[in-house]
Amino acid sequence: MPGRFFLTDPVSDLTGALGVPAGTVGNEPARQNIAPGQEIIVFDGALTRMRWGIVPVGRVNARGRPVMEQIINARSETVFDKTAFDGVGRAVIPVNGWYEWTGEKRKKTAWRIAPKGGGFLYFAAITDVWTAPGGLQVSQVAAVTCEPNADVAPIHHRMGVLLEPADLNTWMGEDLDAVKALMVPWPVGRLQIEEAVGVNWDGP
Template identity: 85%
Template sequence: MPGRFFLTDPMAAVADALNVEVGVVGNEPARRNIAPGQEIVVFDGALSRMRWGIVPVGRVNARGRPVMEQIINARSETVFDKSAFEGVGRAVIPVNGWYEWTGEKRRKTAWRIAPKGGGFLYFAAITDVWTAPGGMNVPQVAAVTCAPNGDVAPIHHRMGVLLERDDLTVWMGDDLDAAKALMLPSPEGRLEISEAGDVDWDGV
């Protein structure tokens, strides 16, 4: 499942691929290392920025206990059944790819995962708005994950739900059953996986 994203293409290219205006994200810089807790570019009919990580304050789990932790990835198998996600919206995270790690602590290998031939990946996501202390509203987003396909399975036991360009409106539409039907591993053979190399993990 995505632990870090990268989005290095210009925002004009993102907007062109989605057939929308660049809007408020027009000055977004190239980012090789997008970490949880940071703002990311999200598409929900228009391009905007949301914090990666949902804090479902005030919600409870099946035992009636408060759900307080930040959730960056939500499991497709339960995302629309858990009370912690009640009332969430649906959106898409457009990126050029993501990173995963294998190996033991201190000796981990970082892997870069991107579409073959370049272009964008569209991660299915859920959205919410957190009311922070002081009353500030914080738009937030979490990626939806599923079982891995054959490309990703050797390096991780989960992957993000990757949507086809033509399925974005279905995912964000009113038909929840149609959206649920999209929450499957992507077809094999479309991803290029290579060692990440010299990414600055402390920067962007």
């Protein structure tokens, strides 16, 4: 949908793929299990770090009621219509892939989803800044989701909106019609899906 990411290629590979410097991001060890609430590398024209999950303090729904739950994924069908998303920015979450689960509780199977041939996937995302108690400002990000393609549909009813490298600037640009045109399922046949084994779900 996604519920967990992984980023295992070196940051230097990412900077080369995007043609940008690492800036303040620096390097980091391979991360097999990135969970909501953790910091993640984000591209918003430059590489930076943001907290995965938008704490919707001060945001209200269409009825004027406070939004209470943390937002880690936002539906593409409503992300530009809901009052809860007023004023958000747009960025990209670059990762090597993500995980989904199938099966009953305590008998779930984890699936690892990555691009065929390796490399990066670029998830469309929205951003926000939360002013925490004491005045600390926390940059936050949430992935945008859409209907699944035929590859992902057997294991989940949603998938992240994935972007071609050539479309990253369009996603972060001012042409809203062009942005909306990108929020479609990824072409079939370009993902490798296999059972995830050997992942420590309690650690990085």
